[in-house]
Structure formats: structure tokens, C-alpha cells
Amino acid sequence: MMHKKVKKQLEKLLGKEKVFSQKEYLVTYSYDAAGKESLPELVVFPGCEEDIRHTLRIAYEHKIPITPRGAGVGYSGGSVPIQGGIALVFTKMNKILCIDTENFYAEVQPGVVTYNLQQEVEKKGLFYPPDPASLKTSTIGGNVAENAGGLRCFKYGVTGNYVLGLEAFLIDGGKINVGSHVIKDVAGYNIKSLLIGSEGTLAVISKIILRLIPLPPxxxxxxxxxxxxxxxxxxxxxxxxxxxxxxxxxxxxxxxxxxxxxxxxxxxxxxxxxxxxxxxxxxxxxxxxxxxxxxxxxxxxxxxxxxxxxxxxxxxxxxxxxxxxxPAISKYKPKKINEDIVVPIGKIVEAVEFINNTAKEYGLTIILFGHFGDGNIHTNVMVDPDDEDEMKRTEIALDKIFRYVISVKGSITGEHGVGITKKAFMKYQFSDREIEIFKRVKRAFDPENLLNPGKIF
Ligand SMILES: Cc1cc2nc3c(=O)[nH]c(=O)nc-3n(C[C@H](O)[C@H](O)[C@H](O)COP(=O)(O)OP(=O)(O)OC[C@H]3O[C@@H](n4cnc5c(N)ncnc54)[C@H](O)[C@@H]3O)c2cc1C
Missing domain, CATH: 3.30.70.2190 (Alpha-Beta Plaits)
Known part of the structure; x- marks a missing residue:
């Protein structure tokens, strides 16, 4: 249990209006769109960089787990605080700091809603192409942490293709700048790319520099x-x-x-x-x-x-x-398990057939749609969570599908990240040695395993 002293310290440094332990706050920030739930002990809304620094320093000093969170519409349980501790919610850090029309970039805080940024840059004749279907809710911080994709990936790429630079805080409250304001930059290790898609497990992103392009008219x-x-x-x-x-x-x-x-x-x-x-x-x-x-x-x-x-x-x-x-498929069953497997585009037809056959074999309703240009197949298994037998059949069928995807040189996730929902399938895509390297990277950033612990592996 988190000591009351910690809450008092945070209230003193950040202000009482940014620190909450009431049940309604804990419940609100306990789940994401994957339907996974776990209560935090404290919810903190940083309003500026100093708030992030103070929160991390105090969490580090008291060995308290800390889970960054954007809008909580992730599909892999990434922002669910599975070890309790602090939910660090970025929705109040939602300022577009600048849109530079001379140099074609924007600087934004992590809580900016993706759609709002698109609207603002379009007013200036510019374009920020990444468009996850959740764009009216999801935040740029969440998009970067998941390396979110969307409908336009085939032509324009994913979020990571538009991140020029990041400012981020390490678990001990120290700040780093990675990447820059320019497209070409090969100085040093590419830590920026390591943070993109790291699902809030390596550092807390506090500012994002995004590349903009001319708006197609x-x-x-x-x-x-x-x-x-x-x-x-x-x-x-x-x-x-x-x-x-x-x-x-x-x-x-x-x-x-x-x-x-x-x-x-x-x-x-x-x-x-x-x-x-x-x-x-x-x-x-x-x-x-x-x-x-x-x-x-x-x-x-x-x-x-x-x-x-x-x-x-x-x-x-x-x-x-x-x-x-x-909405059309929600009538089939009370819950949708939304997987986002990827196969090489030449394998889409075979993969769809494989999944449909697997659905028949296990008596499941699986609805498929996806992105023809990048091989990302949204595989929606419609289930009743109270039906134990159906849930067991779903588990076996998904395991089979994930193994198939790897056998045809695909990936277990194209957009939603691993979080907690795909941890069990990492072993199909990576060897023990590769997973050990991931763990070493994690230890280099977060030796005490406090930042979004229990995710990815
Ligand atoms: C209806 C629907 C449609 C969707 N469509 C798409 C789609 O088309 N493409 C796609 O890619 N995804 C899609 N998603 C998934 C989801 O919207 C994306 O993963 C999105 O990026 C999540 O953003 P968020 O702000 O809600 O992040 P959250 O869910 O709050 O967090 C996601 C991860 O980011 C981390 N994080 C958040 N903020 C920070 C920060 N400042 N610093 C460090 N880590 C941070 C969290 O710890 C967590 O691991 C969809 C989801 C829904 C519900």
C-alpha cells in the first residue's frame, strides 16, 4: 500500500488538484479498450514538465510502480496499472506548442488528441498523416508509445515515420532529448526509435517533435x-x-x-x-x-x-x-477480442482462409477486415466472457493463429502493441536470446522495473 506521505508530498509539489486517490478516479483509470482492469493507488495529472519530474523522483525514491497513460483507448492493456502504484495521466498536457510552417514540424505535449493536431495543421495547409481509427480520442503520446498506424500506412507510413525528436523523462526524473528537429540525423545511437513503440516501459514522453508535410488538396x-x-x-x-x-x-x-x-x-x-x-x-x-x-x-x-x-x-x-x-458486430456477442496480426501482403488471402477455417474448427465467430496495403488483418473474435468453454476454445484458436502468422513471416501485432494481451505470444516471434536483449534494454532504462512493469514480457 502506498504511504499517505507520498500523496502528501505530491500534493505539496504539484497541487491538490492534480493528485487523486478517490475510488471514482482509481476506477476510471483502471482499464483500457482491451477491457483489462487493475486499480492504481493514486492518479496524477501532470500539467508541466516539473510535475513529471517530481512524480518520477518520488515514485523512484519510494519504489512505487508508475504507469503512463494517454486517453486509455489502447487495445493491449498497455495503460492498465497492473501492479497498482501511480497512473500518470497526460490528458492535461494537451498543448500544441508550435506549428512551424517554415521548417515543417510541430512541437506538441503528449496529451494532444491526434485529431486536434490534424485539424490545426490543416488550417495552415499542412498534413499530419497518421490516422488511427481512434484518432478523435487517442493522444499523440499514446500513439508514439504504441507506434500507432492507421488507414493511410501503405502510402504514408506509421506514427514513427513522423517523429523527428522526443523529450522524455527517465525513471529517476532525469530528462533526455533524443532525435532532433531535422529529417536526417544519424548522430549517436537511435534512442528515439527505441522509445517509439516502447509502450511506456522505458521512459515517459514529455514532448514530441513531429514532421509535417503539405496537405494533399x-x-x-x-x-x-x-x-x-x-x-x-x-x-x-x-x-x-x-x-x-x-x-x-x-x-x-x-x-x-x-x-x-x-x-x-x-x-x-x-x-x-x-x-x-x-x-x-x-x-x-x-x-x-x-x-x-x-x-x-x-x-x-x-x-x-x-x-x-x-x-x-x-x-x-x-x-x-x-x-x-x-457496431454491427457488437450484436453477436458481449465482447470483442480485437487482434491485429500482420502477414506479408501476398499471404493475406491464405491467412484469411486459415483464420476462417480455424473459426469453424473451434466453433467461433471471427470477423475479419484490414489493410490490404500492409497486411494488417483485424481479427475480431466475438465471445461471451461468461462462457468458459468458448473462452478456452478462443485461447486455443488464437494460439494457433499467432503461430501461423509467424510461420508465414508476419508479426503478432501491427498497431496495438504487446502490452499484457500478447505477452504469451512473444515467444513465437522472438528467441530467448532476443527476449533477453529486450530485458537488458529495459534494465538499462529502468533497473528497478518501476516504469509500466509487467508489460511486453
Ligand atoms: C475503436 C478503436 C480503434 C483503434 N484504431 C486503431 C488504429 O487504427 N490504429 C492503431 O494503431 N491503434 C488503434 N487503436 C488502439 C489505440 O487507440 C492506440 O494504441 C492509441 O495509440 C492509444 O492512445 P492512447 O492515448 O489511448 O494511449 P493509452 O491507451 O493511454 O496508452 C497506450 C500506451 O502508451 C503508453 N503511454 C501513453 N502516454 C505515454 C507517455 N506520455 N509516455 C510514455 N508512454 C505513454 C501507455 O503506458 C501505454 O502503454 C484503436 C483503439 C480503439 C478503441
């Missing part, structure tokens, strides 16, 4: 329907080879199409087994030229149906199919 959106996912994959492969250059390539397999068409009460061609949303962006002339090549490719191929959105309402209609997958 024009976009077109298309939906392509196929009689099988295999036909969709062939088409996409051709499209990539022909340099049509999509910014978004989202696929839905038969399971997600069935759920969402039923939910939205849309008429459905009985041959429709896979759909792909394709977005093109850039300058108008260039986008229209690529759109023409796309429609020529459609004519020469086995596309079942092809819709090109011409108006805002049509764009919204096409997106609403993808956006409504989550």
Missing part, C-alpha cells in the same frame, strides 16, 4: 466489390504494380460484409464476398489521371461492382460501411 474514394477475396487481392496487386498509388486500401471479408450490410439494412449482391475501399489523394489533375487508370483496370478485370463517390454524401456512404463494422 484533393481526394477520390472508390469501392470495389469482388466475388472472392482472392480476386480482390489479384486486383490490388495489379493496381500497386501499375503505380496507381492509393493512400487507403481497406478490405472487408465476407464475415464483416455480412454483418455490416445486415446492420445497415443495405441490399446485397449474393455473389459479394469481399470489398475494398480505395482512396487516391494528391493534386487534382494527378488524382483524376490515376482514377482514370483505375477505372480502365476495373473494366479489364473481374470486379463485381465498382462505385466512385462523386459527392460528399456518397463519400460518407462508402465510409459508413467500414465505420459501422464495430
Amino acid at each position: 484533393y481526394r477520390r474514394l472508390f469501392r470495389l466489390d469482388f466475388a472472392s477475396l482472392g480476386k480482390g487481392a489479384e486486383f490490388i496487386n495489379q493496381m500497386i504494380k501499375e503505380n496507381i498509388g492509393p493512400s487507403v486500401l481497406e478490405f472487408m471479408d465476407e464475415s464483416s460484409i455480412a454483418a455490416v450490410f445486415d446492420y445497415l439494412k443495405l441490399p446485397k449482391n449474393s455473389n459479394l464476398k469481399a470489398a475494398v475501399l480505395v482512396e487516391l489523394d494528391g493534386n487534382k489533375g494527378d488524382v483524376e489521371e490515376r482514377a482514370q487508370r483505375l477505372s480502365r483496370l476495373v473494366k479489364d478485370s473481374q470486379v463485381l461492382d465498382y462505385k466512385a463517390a462523386e459527392t460528399e454524401a456518397e463519400i460518407e456512404e462508402l465510409w459508413s460501411i467500414r465505420r459501422n463494422i464495430s
Whole structure:
């Protein structure tokens, strides 16, 4: 149990309005979107760097675990304080410190909501491309700590591709600056990249310098329907080879199409087994030229149906199919276990088939959709947590799926991180020796294992 003295010390240094131990606060900051729960003993809301420094120094002195947290919409239990201690919540450090239009970067505090940053930079004709589907809630600090991806990864990459530099605090309260304000920088070890995706286990990120690019002025959106996912994959492969250059390539397999068409009460061609949303962006002339090549490719191929959105309402209609997958599938079972496996793009069709067969074998409902351009397949197992038998079957089926993913040279997680939910599968992707190296890195940063303990391994 945390000593009352610690709370008093923190209240004195930070102010009572930033330190809470009331039950309602402890419960609110005890879980994330993965549904994992564990109460912290204290919730601290730093408002500035000094608050972070004081909190870390005191936690270090008293050997108290400390779990950084953004918006808590992570999908792997990363911000759940599984060893109690302090939940360090960044939602009050939410200032955009500068948007530099001469040098194309922004400096932000970690609690800035991703969407808010995008809106602000767009007002200046600039673009911050990473777009996790949680962008209206998630924070830049959480995005960096998870190296979040999104729909536009195929063309624009993930969060880490836009981090130029970081300021971060070590567990003893000391501050480091890693990376810089420039794109090219190979001085010293690349500690910046080590912190990106480190899930709050190595350092507490206090400031982020992000690269910005010019805002593409024009976009077109298309939906392509196929009689099988295999036909969709062939088409996409051709499209990539022909340099049509999509910014978004989202696929839905038969399971997600069935759920969402039923939910939205849309008429459905009985041959429709896979759909792909394709977005093109850039300058108008260039986008229209690529759109023409796309429609020529459609004519020469086995596309079942092809819709090109011409108006805002049509764009919204096409997106609403993808956006409504989550509400549509929530009626199947009370809980969704959302895995984010990745396979090489040439293996997507085989992987979807493997997962569907595994679902049949274990009598499970698994809904699939994902990113055709980067092989990230959202694998949603719909379960009733009170059904012990179903939970056991889910555990065995997921274990099989994770082993399969590694056998085809993929990864156990493309976006959501390992946290606590994927710890058991790390052994499939890494050897003992590799995991020992991870642990040595962890010890170098955090010898007492106080910073987000119990995560990743
Ligand atoms: C509906 C939904 C859709 C989603 N879609 C996507 C998607 O498309 N792509 C994707 O990548 N993810 C997605 N996610 C997962 C999630 O939103 C991301 O992982 C996001 O980055 C989490 O941000 P957060 O602010 O909520 O972080 P939290 O969940 O609070 O924390 C995540 C991790 O970051 C660490 N952390 C937070 N702040 C700091 C800090 N300042 N310093 C050090 N460590 C810190 C925490 O300790 C934790 O390990 C989705 C989640 C939901 C619920």
C-alpha cells in the first residue's frame, strides 16, 4: 500500500488538484479498450514538465510502480496499472506548442488528441498523416508509445515515420532529448526509435517533435466489390504494380460484409464476398489521371461492382460501411477480442482462409477486415466472457493463429502493441536470446522495473 506521505508530498509539489486517490478516479483509470482492469493507488495529472519530474523522483525514491497513460483507448492493456502504484495521466498536457510552417514540424505535449493536431495543421495547409481509427480520442503520446498506424500506412507510413525528436523523462526524473528537429540525423545511437513503440516501459514522453508535410488538396474514394477475396487481392496487386498509388486500401471479408450490410439494412449482391475501399489523394489533375487508370483496370478485370463517390454524401456512404463494422458486430456477442496480426501482403488471402477455417474448427465467430496495403488483418473474435468453454476454445484458436502468422513471416501485432494481451505470444516471434536483449534494454532504462512493469514480457 502506498504511504499517505507520498500523496502528501505530491500534493505539496504539484497541487491538490492534480493528485487523486478517490475510488471514482482509481476506477476510471483502471482499464483500457482491451477491457483489462487493475486499480492504481493514486492518479496524477501532470500539467508541466516539473510535475513529471517530481512524480518520477518520488515514485523512484519510494519504489512505487508508475504507469503512463494517454486517453486509455489502447487495445493491449498497455495503460492498465497492473501492479497498482501511480497512473500518470497526460490528458492535461494537451498543448500544441508550435506549428512551424517554415521548417515543417510541430512541437506538441503528449496529451494532444491526434485529431486536434490534424485539424490545426490543416488550417495552415499542412498534413499530419497518421490516422488511427481512434484518432478523435487517442493522444499523440499514446500513439508514439504504441507506434500507432492507421488507414493511410501503405502510402504514408506509421506514427514513427513522423517523429523527428522526443523529450522524455527517465525513471529517476532525469530528462533526455533524443532525435532532433531535422529529417536526417544519424548522430549517436537511435534512442528515439527505441522509445517509439516502447509502450511506456522505458521512459515517459514529455514532448514530441513531429514532421509535417503539405496537405494533399484533393481526394477520390472508390469501392470495389469482388466475388472472392482472392480476386480482390489479384486486383490490388495489379493496381500497386501499375503505380496507381492509393493512400487507403481497406478490405472487408465476407464475415464483416455480412454483418455490416445486415446492420445497415443495405441490399446485397449474393455473389459479394469481399470489398475494398480505395482512396487516391494528391493534386487534382494527378488524382483524376490515376482514377482514370483505375477505372480502365476495373473494366479489364473481374470486379463485381465498382462505385466512385462523386459527392460528399456518397463519400460518407462508402465510409459508413467500414465505420459501422464495430457496431454491427457488437450484436453477436458481449465482447470483442480485437487482434491485429500482420502477414506479408501476398499471404493475406491464405491467412484469411486459415483464420476462417480455424473459426469453424473451434466453433467461433471471427470477423475479419484490414489493410490490404500492409497486411494488417483485424481479427475480431466475438465471445461471451461468461462462457468458459468458448473462452478456452478462443485461447486455443488464437494460439494457433499467432503461430501461423509467424510461420508465414508476419508479426503478432501491427498497431496495438504487446502490452499484457500478447505477452504469451512473444515467444513465437522472438528467441530467448532476443527476449533477453529486450530485458537488458529495459534494465538499462529502468533497473528497478518501476516504469509500466509487467508489460511486453
Ligand atoms: C475503436 C478503436 C480503434 C483503434 N484504431 C486503431 C488504429 O487504427 N490504429 C492503431 O494503431 N491503434 C488503434 N487503436 C488502439 C489505440 O487507440 C492506440 O494504441 C492509441 O495509440 C492509444 O492512445 P492512447 O492515448 O489511448 O494511449 P493509452 O491507451 O493511454 O496508452 C497506450 C500506451 O502508451 C503508453 N503511454 C501513453 N502516454 C505515454 C507517455 N506520455 N509516455 C510514455 N508512454 C505513454 C501507455 O503506458 C501505454 O502503454 C484503436 C483503439 C480503439 C478503441
